[in-house]
Amino acid sequence: MIKQAIIPLAGLGTRLLPLTSVFAKELLPINGKPGIEYILDECIEAGIKNVIFIISKKKIMIKDYFFNDIFYKKIIKKKKDPRIIQEYKKILKYKKMIKFVYQNKPLGTGDAVLKSRKFIKDKFFLMLLPDDLIIKKNCSKSMIKIHKRFNSSVMASMNVNKKTVSRWGIYKLYKKIDKKNFLIKDVIEKPSVKDAPSNKAVIGRYILPKTIFSKLIKQKPGKGGEIHITDAIQSLIKENNKFIAHNFSGKYLDCGSMHGYIKSTLEIAKL
Ligand code: UTP
Numbered sequence: 001m002i003k004q005a006i007i008p009l010a011g012l013g014t015r016l017l018p019l020t021s022v023f024a025k026e027l028l029p030i031n032g033k034p035g036i037e038y039i040l041d042e043c044i045e046a047g048i049k050n051v052i053f054i055i056s057k058k059k060i061m062i063k064d065y066f067f068n069d070i071f072y073k074k075i076i077k078k079k080k081d082p083r084i085i086q087e088y089k090k091i092l093k094y095k096k097m098i099k100f101v102y103q104n105k106p107l108g109t110g111d112a113v114l115k116s117r118k119f120i121k122d123k124f125f126l127m128l129l130p131d132d133l134i135i136k137k138n139c140s141k142s143m144i145k146i147h148k149r150f151n152s153s154v155m156a157s158m159n160v161n162k163k164t165v166s167r168w169g170i171y172k173l174y175k176k177i178d179k180k181n182f183l184i185k186d187v188i189e190k191p192s193v194k195d196a197p198s199n200k201a202v203i204g205r206y207i208l209p210k211t212i213f214s215k216l217i218k219q220k221p222g223k224g225g226e227i228h229i230t231d232a233i234q235s236l237i238k239e240n241n242k243f244i245a246h247n248f249s250g251k252y253l254d255c256g257s258m259h260g261y262i263k264s265t266l267e268i269a270k271l
Contacts, residue, residue: 002144002207003049004119005126007039008112010056010103015257024059026130028261031268035255036062039130040094046140048126050097052119054112056104066095108226113208114216122210124153127229129204131256132156133264135271139205139248146181147207152242155233156205157182158252166190168201169230171245184243189223189230200245202230203252212236 013020019028026036043051055062072088075081099119103112113127124147126140134156143154160168167190174185186197206229215232222231237243253267254260 001047001122002124002126002147003047003122005043005048005051005128005140006054006113006116006120007036007051007128007130008054008103008109009036009059009062009130010054010112011106013256016261024062025256025261026062027065028255030133030255030261030265034065035133036130037090037094038133038135039128040097042134042138042140043126043128044093044097045138046126046144048097048140050099052099052101052116054101054103054115056102056106063100066091066098108221109229110216110219110227110232113229114213114227117213117216120210120213124207124209127204127206127208131254132204133253133255133268134203134205134248134250135253135268137248137250139203139246139250142248143205143207143246146244146246150177150242150244152244153209153233153236154207154244154246155184155187156203156248157200157245158203158247159199160201162193162196162199165196165199165201166192168203169228169233170196170198171200171202172197173200173245177244180247180249182245182247184237184245186237187230187234187243189228202245203248205248206233208233209236209241211241 009026013025016025027034101115103115139156146154169189170191171184172186173182175183212232215235222228253264255264
């Protein structure tokens with residue numbers, strides 16, 4: 001069973017400047033609700049019991065958002081507003097399942113994941129990148145089903161425009177399992193159009209084995225000088241660990257860029 005999830009939140013969010021010069025992008029509202037709450041709701045619905053947030057000192061406002069009890073209690077005592085009571089109950093529910101760990105230098109997603117090593121108990125865990133919202137169908141839930149069926153690692157995937165491959169982790173297919181699931185032969189972080197083995201991209205949902213930590217400890221920086229989770233995954237694939245790419249059915253919204261962030265509000269408002 002997959003019961004634990006990791007969410008890296010320690011990045012700088014430069015694509016959303018100037019907003020991110022003072023604000024954590026994961027708390028920016030998308031149709032009136034912080035992006036991170038969509039991710040937490042996806043986790044809860046998928047059966048996740050505890051979530052590890054990797055934050056930095058600069059993003060302490062994420063912790064403050066969930067740990068503001070005195071403030072809520074005072075307001076509720078004064079106003080007894082049912083909406084505020086409801087919101088506070090929701091925050092309490094999230095708070096109970098979150099643990100915070102720190103990555104004070106943004107050395108890459110792989111380094112962020114490594115920071116949570118001590119807290120991972122089971123053989124496999126879920127990782128979600130909060131910039132990637134997937135709506136209309138719970139992607140984590142579908143991936144957990146695939147994991148149970150094949151007892152393997154799973155990554156969310158979708159076909160992207162060939163011209164944009166350098167924005168993603170791109171994989172080479174080894175074998176088709178069925179219409180939506182594929183065995184992966186190789187995965188390359190942000191390849192050039194020339195070097196990309198396909199137009200099949202990995203999206204921010206991963207079911208990873210605990211053994212990935214032993215790869216991350218030894219891993220050297222890759223593209224752009226960062227320690228990427230993709231490179232550790234490639235090392236595991238090369239040692240014959242099974243990784244399945246799952247073409248999810250929901251709709252993907254990229255909230256990490258300004259254009260994508262604005263578009264995601266419009267898309268969610270339509271639901
Ligand atoms: P990105 O590289 O897409 O986002 O990381 P970023 O660095 O925050 O934003 P830009 O590219 O400067 O606009 C994907 C996720 O991984 C986290 C980020 O917070 C984001 O949620 N991350 C990234 C870390 O936690 N640590 C890192 O060192 C890098």
